[in-house]
Every structure is written in C-alpha cells, then in structure tokens.
Amino acid sequence: MTGRNATHDPARRSWVESANAEGTDFPIQNLPYGVYSEGGGPRRVGVAIGEMILNLTAAEAAGLLRPGEPPVFDGGTLNALMALGPDEWSRVRAAVADLLDAKAGPHADLVLLRQDAVRMHLPVYLRGFTDFYASKEHATNVGAMFRDPENALLPNWSHIPIGYNGRASTVVVSGTGIRRPLGQIKGPEDMAPRLAPTARLDLELELGTLVGTPSRMGQPVTVAQAQEMIFGFVLLNDWSARDVQLWEYQPLGPFQAKAFGTTIGPWIVTREALEPTRVPTPDRATPLLPYLREPTDCNYDIDLAIDLAPAGGAARTVSHSNARHLYYAPAQQLAHHAISGCAMETGDLLGSGTISGPTHDSCGSLLELTRNGREPLDLDGVRRGFLEDGDTVRLRGWCEGAVRIGFGTCEGTILPAPAPPV
Amino acid sequence: MTGRNATHDPARRSWVESANAEGTDFPIQNLPYGVYSEGGGPRRVGVAIGEMILNLTAAEAAGLLRPGEPPVFDGGTLNALMALGPDEWSRVRAAVADLLDAKAGPHADLVLLRQDAVRMHLPVYLRGFTDFYASKEHATNVGAMFRDPENALLPNWSHIPIGYNGRASTVVVSGTGIRRPLGQIKGPEDMAPRLAPTARLDLELELGTLVGTPSRMGQPVTVAQAQEMIFGFVLLNDWSARDVQLWEYQPLGPFQAKAFGTTIGPWIVTREALEPTRVPTPDRATPLLPYLREPTDCNYDIDLAIDLAPAGGAARTVSHSNARHLYYAPAQQLAHHAISGCAMETGDLLGSGTISGPTHDSCGSLLELTRNGREPLDLDGVRRGFLEDGDTVRLRGWCEGAVRIGFGTCEGTILPAPAPPV
Numbered sequence: 001m002t003g004r005n006a007t008h009d010p011a012r013r014s015w016v017e018s019a020n021a022e023g024t025d026f027p028i029q030n031l032p033y034g035v036y037s038e039g040g041g042p043r044r045v046g047v048a049i050g051e052m053i054l055n056l057t058a059a060e061a062a063g064l065l066r067p068g069e070p071p072v073f074d075g076g077t078l079n080a081l082m083a084l085g086p087d088e089w090s091r092v093r094a095a096v097a098d099l100l101d102a103k104a105g106p107h108a109d110l111v112l113l114r115q116d117a118v119r120m121h122l123p124v125y126l127r128g129f130t131d132f133y134a135s136k137e138h139a140t141n142v143g144a145m146f147r148d149p150e151n152a153l154l155p156n157w158s159h160i161p162i163g164y165n166g167r168a169s170t171v172v173v174s175g176t177g178i179r180r181p182l183g184q185i186k187g188p189e190d191m192a193p194r195l196a197p198t199a200r201l202d203l204e205l206e207l208g209t210l211v212g213t214p215s216r217m218g219q220p221v222t223v224a225q226a227q228e229m230i231f232g233f234v235l236l237n238d239w240s241a242r243d244v245q246l247w248e249y250q251p252l253g254p255f256q257a258k259a260f261g262t263t264i265g266p267w268i269v270t271r272e273a274l275e276p277t278r279v280p281t282p283d284r285a286t287p288l289l290p291y292l293r294e295p296t297d298c299n300y301d302i303d304l305a306i307d308l309a310p311a312g313g314a315a316r317t318v319s320h321s322n323a324r325h326l327y328y329a330p331a332q333q334l335a336h337h338a339i340s341g342c343a344m345e346t347g348d349l350l351g352s353g354t355i356s357g358p359t360h361d362s363c364g365s366l367l368e369l370t371r372n373g374r375e376p377l378d379l380d381g382v383r384r385g386f387l388e389d390g391d392t393v394r395l396r397g398w399c400e401g402a403v404r405i406g407f408g409t410c411e412g413t414i415l416p417a418p419a420p421p422v
Numbered sequence: 423m424t425g426r427n428a429t430h431d432p433a434r435r436s437w438v439e440s441a442n443a444e445g446t447d448f449p450i451q452n453l454p455y456g457v458y459s460e461g462g463g464p465r466r467v468g469v470a471i472g473e474m475i476l477n478l479t480a481a482e483a484a485g486l487l488r489p490g491e492p493p494v495f496d497g498g499t500l501n502a503l504m505a506l507g508p509d510e511w512s513r514v515r516a517a518v519a520d521l522l523d524a525k526a527g528p529h530a531d532l533v534l535l536r537q538d539a540v541r542m543h544l545p546v547y548l549r550g551f552t553d554f555y556a557s558k559e560h561a562t563n564v565g566a567m568f569r570d571p572e573n574a575l576l577p578n579w580s581h582i583p584i585g586y587n588g589r590a591s592t593v594v595v596s597g598t599g600i601r602r603p604l605g606q607i608k609g610p611e612d613m614a615p616r617l618a619p620t621a622r623l624d625l626e627l628e629l630g631t632l633v634g635t636p637s638r639m640g641q642p643v644t645v646a647q648a649q650e651m652i653f654g655f656v657l658l659n660d661w662s663a664r665d666v667q668l669w670e671y672q673p674l675g676p677f678q679a680k681a682f683g684t685t686i687g688p689w690i691v692t693r694e695a696l697e698p699t700r701v702p703t704p705d706r707a708t709p710l711l712p713y714l715r716e717p718t719d720c721n722y723d724i725d726l727a728i729d730l731a732p733a734g735g736a737a738r739t740v741s742h743s744n745a746r747h748l749y750y751a752p753a754q755q756l757a758h759h760a761i762s763g764c765a766m767e768t769g770d771l772l773g774s775g776t777i778s779g780p781t782h783d784s785c786g787s788l789l790e791l792t793r794n795g796r797e798p799l800d801l802d803g804v805r806r807g808f809l810e811d812g813d814t815v816r817l818r819g820w821c822e823g824a825v826r827i828g829f830g831t832c833e834g835t836i837l838p839a840p841a842p843p844v
Contacts, residue, residue: 341604
C-alpha cells in the first residue's frame with residue numbers, strides 16, 4: 001500500500017531499521033520536518049526517520065519529489081512548502097513515505113545522516129509569534145497567585161481565547177543557550193524598582209502551532225478553515241521572568257518578561273501525522289460564540305513532559321501533562337486571531353499558552369509546580385524554586401496510538417545574566 | 423558648501439523649484455525616503471523633493487550613489503540601506519543632497535516623477551511592530567476612563583516605558599482602506615458577549631520609529647546606542663476598536679482590538695534630518711533608572727495634527743499635538759525594549775503610543791477628544807463620537823525650524839465590516 005491514504009497505516013515499515021524500533025519518536029508514520037546543517041555547510045531541509053535524517057533538499061534536486069515543479073526545499077526553511085497548502089502537503093508527505101517504505105529500499109540519490117551528527121536550526125522563518133493562554137487550569141492557577149484566589153478566572157476567559165503578540169526575533173531552536181534577562185523588579189516592600197537579573201526565571205510547557213496557508217487582511221476565517229491553514233506543531237518553551245512580569249504587565253500585558261527567549265523543538269510534526277490523535281476540547285459550562293465552535297474534534301491527544309536537570313546533575317521528570325487539556329484548540333486560537341481581519345501569514349507561530357492539567361504534578365510551569373517558589377522541587381537533593389544558571393530544561397511530547405508519533409525534545413540551558421548596559 | 427555637514431544648511435536650495443517653495447514638507451534639508459511604483463511597474467526607492475520624487479534605484483544603477491558598492495536600492499524596500507548603519511546613512515544622504523543641489527542642476531541619469539503620479543507602498547519590510555504608551559497625558563486620560571479616575575496612572579508607568587508587541591502583518595501604507603473589524607463586545611449591562619462590528623472605532627496619533635541597526639539577543643543597549651540604531655521616523659495611526667479592547671484586554675493586553683490595521687505614512691524622515699529639532703523629554707518628578715536616562719536630548723519638536731473628514735464632507739482639523747510631549751523618547755523606548763536581551767532587528771517599527779498634549783484639543787484619539795463618545799465632535803454639522811464608515815482620517819507632522827521638515831500625510835478611510843465567518 002502506498003499513496004496518501006497509507007501514511008497512517010500502523011503496519012507500514014521503513015527500510016531505515018531504527019524507524020521500526022519500539023519507542024522511537026520517528027517511525028515512518030510520523031515524518032516530521034526540520035532544518036539541519038553538517039560540518040558548517042549550508043542549511044538543508046530534512047525529515048526525521050528513526051535515528052536518521054533524510055536530506056529532502058537532495059531528494060528534490062534528484063527529481064524524487066515533485067518532479068518538474070519549482071523547488072521548495074532549497075531555501076533553508078520550510079516556508080516554501082508551508083505556503084503551498086494542504087493538498088500539496090499531503091502529496092509531498094505521501095511521496096516521502098514511499099521513498100522510505102520498506103518495500104522501496106535504499107536508493108543512490110537518497111542521503112541519510114545520523115541525527116546526532118548534524119546541527120539543527122530554526123525550521124521556519126518565523127513571521128509573527130503569538131502566545132495564547134488557552135489552558136483553563138493554568139489561567140486559574142496564575143490568576144489565583146497574581147490576582148485574586150476568589151476570582152482567579154476573569155469573566156472574559158470563558159468566551160475569548162485570550163492571547164497576546166509575542167516577540168518573534170528571539171524564538172530559537174532547541175539547544176540554544178538562554179541568557180538570564182535583566183529587568184525592572186519591584187517587590188511589594190520596595191519603595192522603587194531596581195534593574196537586576198530576574199530571580200524568578202521560569203519555563204512554560206506549550207504546544208506551538210505553525211500557520212501554513214495565509215489569510216487576507218480584513219477577512220476572518222472559520223474554525224474549519226483555520227484547521228486547514230495549520231501546517232504542523234512544535235514543542236515550545238516560553239521562558240518567563242515572573243518578577244519582571246508582575247511589575248510590568250499592567251495594563252498592556254507581558255513584554256520584556258517574555259521577550260528574551262522562546263525555544264521551539266527542531267521537528268515540525270505535521271497536522272496530517274496527528275490526524276489519528278484528534279480529540280474534542282474539554283467540556284465547557286459556557287457555550288462559545290458561533291465563530292469559535294468546533295465543527296469536528298480539533299484538539300490532539302499529545303502527552304507532554306518536563307525534565308529538569310540542575311547544573312551537573314541528572315534530569316528528573318517534574319511534570320506530565322497533555323495537550324488535550326487545552327480549552328481552546330489550535331484552530332480555535334487561529335480563528336480568533338483572524339476574527340478582526342488580522343492577516344495571518346505563512347510562518348506565524350501560535351503558542352498555546354502553558355498546558356497545565358488538573359493535578360498538581362501536571363502543571364506546566366515552575367510558578368505552579370512550586371507554588372511561586374514557596375514549595376521548591378527536590379531534584380535528588382537539589383532544591384529548585386525557579387531556574388538557576390546552568391539548569392537545563394527539556395520538554396518532550398509524544399502520542400501513544402497504534403504507533404508512537406513523537407516530537408523529539410526541546411531543550412535549553414540557562415546562561416548567566418549579562419552586565420547592565422553602561 | 424557640499425558634503426555631510428551641509429545637509430542642514432537652511433540656505434541650501436535645490437534645482438527642483440518646488441523644493442524651494444514656502445511651506446513645502448520636502449525641502450532639500452529633509453530628503454525622506456519612500457517606495458513607489460508607476461503604472462503597475464516594479465517598486466523603486468525614491469526620495470521626496472518638493473512635489474517630486476527622485477528615483478534612487480536608477481541613480482544608484484547609474485553609479486551616482488555609492489559607486490562600486492553592492493546596490494541597496496534595488497530590492498523595493500529601504501531595509502538594505504537601513505542595515506548599513508549610521509555612517510553610511512549619512513554618506514548616502516549627503517550624496518543625494520549633492521545631486522539635488524541648485525549648484526549641481528539636472529543630470530541625464532536623474533529620473534524625477536511627480537508624487538501625484540505614482541503609487542506609494544510600504545517603505546520597509548517590517549519585521550516586528552511594538553506599540554508603546556509613552557505619553558503621560560494619554561495614559562492618564564485612558565486610565566481615568568477605563569479604570570479609576572483617582573488612580574489613573576498605574577505605579578509602574580513613571581518607571582517603565584510601557585509597551586506591548588503589536589501585529590506587523592497588518593501595518594499598511596497611507597491610502598489603504600481600513601475595514602471595520604468584527605470582535606467580541608460585551609457592554610456592562612449585557613449578560614454575554616456578542617460578535618459584532620465595532621461601534622467604537624478610533625484612531626491614535628503616533629510617531630513610528632524605525633530601527634536600522636540590529637542588536638544581538640542577550641545583549642542590552644544603552645540609550646546612546648539605541649539613538650544610533652534609529653534610522654528614521656514615520657507618522658503612524660494605530661486604529662483601535664475601543665469596545666473590543668475593553669472586553670478583551672485583561673490580563674494580557676490589547677490583541678484583536680488593535681490587530682486589524684495600523685497605517686504608516688509613506689515617507690521615512692531620517693533621524694539625521696531631524697537633528698536640529700531635538701528637545702529634552704518633559705520634566706519628571708520620579709528619576710529614571712540609570713539604563714533609561716537620556717545622555718543628551720532625545721525627543722523631537724514635531725508638530726502633529728489630526729484631520730477628520732466625514733464621508734462626502736470636508737476635512738476639519740480636530741487636534742493639534744507635538745511629539746515633544748512624549749515622556750519617554752524613542753531612544754528610551756528602544757533601550758527598554760532591548761533590556762531583557764530582546765534582539766532588535768532591521769525593520770522593527772516602534773509606535774510611540776498616542777501622543778496627547780496637556781490640553782483637550784491636543785488629545786490624540788477620539789476616545790479622549792469626545793470623552794468616550796459622550797461629547798461628539800461637530801464637523802460642520804456632522805457629529806462624530808467614533809468613526810463611521812466612509813470617514814477619512816489624515817495625520818500630518820512637521821517641524822518648524824529654520825526650514826520646515828515635513829512628514830507628508832498618513833491617511834486611511836473606513837470600509838464597512840465584513841460578513842461574520844460561517
């Protein structure tokens with residue numbers, strides 16, 4: 001069996017042996033896209049298969065993908081493919097699967113490299129970055145700590161996928177060091193703010209949605225149209241400086257507390273690969289306005305985990321959540337984003353907001369896991385309220401269905417703050 | 423006298439006669455950059471001189487600017503020039519002035535077109551758009567209306583150039599129609615929100631700052647460095663849907679209320695052209711943290727006006743303000759933007775926030791001018807609380823010194839709302 005309908009077949013196997021191994025994130029049913037370079041060479045588009053990467057730039061140049069069409073894998077990003085739309089995404093995915101199918105076997109024009117022998121880069125030229133706040137549990141937990149425990153969830157939250165524009169210039173790929181930011185900090189007892197390195201550096205466990213098909217300025221889209229505009233998903237860590245955030249965020253929202261860095265995973269898992277994992281959004285007491293209603297299940301059953309390793313220590317899993325907890329699915333976030341006529345562009349990244357589950361050990365930030373630092377985590381004897389220099393955070397994501405569809409990892413290590421500008 | 427130090431000489435005259443006329447925005451001392459096309463042809467970079475545009479793409483190709491260097495005016499935007507840095511900005515400006523000097527005279531390779539015979543485009547590929555809130559009078563007026571008249575200015579305002587990330591994808595050039603947005607609206611008496619066209623469509627009179635020189639992620643900059651990073655300024659109208667804003671803005675700030683459109687003027691007045699107009703920021707009761715202090719005067723004495731024309735009616739000037747009212751100068755906004763290590767990029771646009779002066783007739787928004795619609799403006803018998811379909815808003819800006827340095831106009835007309843998505 002080959003072709004477009006075969007890409008989810010759990011019985012399908014690849015001639016790349018590591019893709020057939022139990023527990024791999026990257027079986028032939030996944031085929032996530034990334035951008036890599038080898039030994040300082042140019043950036044290539046690749047697809048993960050087991051422990052390997054298939055060079056799609058070379059495969060396309062050899063006429064094995066989209067023969068006779070203008071190339072899309074020669075620009076060092078996925079943007080050209082993303083702009084082609086869902087029919088072409090499906091065709092390319094099916095063609096890549098056929099190249100890697102066990103029935104096909106190796107081919108002289110297919111270049112395979114070990115993933116641990118290359119350097120990964122941002123897979124997309126990111127046009128805009130928006131961060132939502134779409135987990136009810138997270139919004140409730142933060143509202144209780146930052147505002148009022150009695151009215152933790154603001155009245156608009158149940159009606160609007162609340163979001164704000166973030167900063168695209170500091171979205172970096174997994175493995176990039178994150179420098180502890182300077183910022184204005186003012187404690188409740190302080191007479192005036194001071195400029196200092198944040199003392200409450202946090203992580204946020206999120207799912208990032210990548211927009212492929214653009215929309216036009218002045219033209220809203222339905223949730224069904226929004227779903228079709230989505231190319232794929234990445235793991236996303238929205239690093240946050242909680243002390244800076246608390247002092248700056250009123251009335252216009254977070255700014256420098258979030259601007260110093262956002263890490264995304266190297267692999268874009270396509271929407272099509274996740275089709276078998278679709279689930280409905282959670283029950284809601286308040287009906288949504290028609291423009292936000294789900295025509296079909298738009299959430300995804302993606303297990304998520306946070307591993308934290310103190311400098312020199314071993315990593316410990318400190319949280320375990322799931323993307324199905326999102327109260328507003330990615331397509332609902334996107335439909336709301338465009339409701340005013342805001343033009344969405346190829347390469348826009350939409351963070352889901354921290355995905356916290358209903359239990360304490362499924363919270364997606366240290367703010368929640370340590371109750372604002374008051375109950376530090378115990379990492380084999382090392383205590384952590386917030387992140388310290390040298391700490392490494394690793395996010396993981398995977399779907400456990402008939403086959404495992406994984407996201408790989410999204411990592412970052414904290415670097416010391418810079419000197420203040422003088 | 424020619425060369426870099428001559429570009430401000432008020433006695434200098436051009437062989438383009440309209441540039442020497444009393445009251446022109448575009449004498450030889452200004453030389454603002456823009457991008458235009460003629461009869462559906464390709465985009466060219468040009469400079470405004472009197473009623474004309476000089477084609478810089480052609481002048482560069484003819485070897486009259488930067489001979490022997492890689493071209494910067496062939497890409498249809500100003501970004502390539504902006505990335506070169508202040509020394510090269512000065513050299514190019516001096517060379518353009520010399521080409522247009524009365525002592526030089528016309529030249530066979532200089533292509534001049536009438537401004538009213540071309541179409542203007544966005545002058546810059548905009549990377550990010552950030553909107554500040556840097557006028558004390560505006561923040562006080564809005565805080566009194568949206569929150570608490572007794573505590574209109576929040577405690578952080580006097581310490582932080584408050585800002586938020588906006589949406590770059592809907593920044594458009596003067597003359598582009600602005601479609602009235604749909605949005606969630608909930609009045610104080612309503613049980614639930616509804617989706618409807620905004621009934622409180624507003625304008626905001628702002629100055630936009632364009633970043634030329636980028637900064638590195640993880641590396642803050644001083645105010646002095648920020649000043650040198652600024653390429654120039656544009657008029658900016660940050661269209662706003664006040665009813666949408668009121669319902670959505672807590673706790674993460676404005677989102678769809680501002681995402682449907684932002685209009686900038688077609689002409690970038692360079693920082694160098696405005697050097698003679700530098701003034702200090704207003705007196706402040708609370709000292710700023712050292713990283714925000716002005717090493718030298720960083721504000722600009724730019725007169726600003728809002729003209730409003732109802733559909734089919736004549737334009738009336740409804741406000742008259744000045745950029746010198748900004749409590750935080752553009753370079754201070756930029757230094758704050760980078761304090762966390764946020765990377766600033768060539769083509770970043772920083773809106774100042776609405777620039778309101780101390781008097782009622784110097785307010786920069788209808789929200790303030792009409793006291794939230796309660797005191798409509800009388801436009802020759804037509805009453806306006808907020809904007810109606812067909813209304814045209816025109817912003818103007820100019821400096822009255824030894825010579826007038828003008829920004830031209832920044833215009834937009836309101837189009838009817840689209841149908842809701844179904």
